[in-house]
Structure formats: C-alpha cells, structure tokens
Amino acid sequence: MAKVESFELDHTKVLAPYVRLITVEEGPKGDKISNFDLRLVQPNQDAIPTGGLHTIEHLLASLLRDRMDGVIDCSPFGCRTGFHLITWGEHSTTEVAKALKGSLEAIANDITWADVPGTTIESCGNYKDHSLFSAKEWSKLILSQGISVDPFDRSVLA
Ligand SMILES: [Zn+2]
Numbered sequence: 001m002a003k004v005e006s007f008e009l010d011h012t013k014v015l016a017p018y019v020r021l022i023t024v025e026e027g028p029k030g031d032k033i034s035n036f037d038l039r040l041v042q043p044n045q046d047a048i049p050t051g052g053l054h055t056i057e058h059l060l061a062s063l064l065r066d067r068m069d070g071v072i073d074c075s076p077f078g079c080r081t082g083f084h085l086i087t088w089g090e091h092s093t094t095e096v097a098k099a100l101k102g103s104l105e106a107i108a109n110d111i112t113w114a115d116v117p118g119t120t121i122e123s124c125g126n127y128k129d130h131s132l133f134s135a136k137e138w139s140k141l142i143l144s145q146g147i148s149v150d151p152f153d154r155s156v157l158a
Contacts, residue, residue: 006022009037016039017039017145020036020151033072034090035084038083038096040081040142043079043081047080047081049131050080054129055116055132056138058130059103060083062117069088070088092149093149100147101143104139104142
C-alpha cells in the first residue's frame with residue numbers, strides 16, 4: 001500500500017492546537033497545491049463531537065475563504081481532532097494560523113444560526129447533525145489554548 005505522510009506523523013509527539021504543513025505537491029505544469037494539518041484538539045485525548053465539528057466545517061468553508069486566497073477545500077479528519085486544508089500555491093503556517101484564528105474568533109463571538117451556510121435538507125447530507133452551541137464552545141476552548149505555527153514546539157500566535 002502507498003505510504004501516506006499523515007500516518008507517519010507520531011501523534012503522541014504533537015501539541016495541539018497547531019497548523020502544520022503536510023506537503024506541497026507540484027503538478028505537471030508547475031502548479032503547486034499545499035496540504036495543511038489544522039489540528040484543533042490533542043490527538044487521543046479529545047475529539048470534537050460530530051454536531052459541532054460539522055457546523056465548524058460549514059463555517060470554515062466560508063470564513064477561511066474570506067481570510068486567505070487559494071482555498072480549495074477544508075475537510076474534517078475522521079478522528080475528529082481537526083481538518084485538512086488544501087490550497088493552491090504556497091502559504092506560511094503563520095498565514096494559515098491567522099486565518100484559522102480569525103475564523104474561530106468569528107464563530108465564537110459573532111456568528112448566529114442564520115449565518116451558518118448549508119443547514120437545510122437540500123444543502124447538506126446530514127442537516128439534523130449541526131450544533132452551533134458546540135461549535136462556539138469548542139472554538140472558545142481552542143482559542144484559549146492558542147494556535148501554534150509549529151506542531152512540536154508551542155509557538156502560539158499573539
Ligand atoms: Zn453538512
């Protein structure tokens with residue numbers, strides 16, 4: 001089976017919350033695509049419940065695009081400890097962490113239910129499994145711990 005970088009990472013060595021660059025892939029015409037690990041909670045110690053994670057996913061889809069260029073996709077890990085962020089081009093972990101921090105601040109402080117995109121039976125695959133309350137509480141907790149731009153050494157954004 002193909003080796004996948006994400007499974008080579010020692011999940012006992014990281015210190016969440018953090019942003020980590022996983023890979024930069026170059027296509028045949030030289031276009032670059034980056035893959036980031038947005039780790040919101042500590043692996044094997046915590047996991048965001050699906051309702052909150054699902055609502056954070058819908059909100060990050062818009063909020064990250066408002067705060068940085070090149071966003072292709074942001075999707076939750078099956079372990080529910082964070083998200084993959086796929087982007088066009090190269091970005092520093094500081095740029096990504098700033099966009100993530102601003103997005104979580106918006107969720108914690110400003111977002112109302114009417115702002116959450118895709119919460120109807122037509123626009124979501126499991127529209128009954130959303131929790132803005134959970135999304136807000138987890139966002140506050142993550143922000144209180146600070147988002148590091150390094151996965152192994154705590155280097156938290158001001
Ligand atoms: Zn959905």
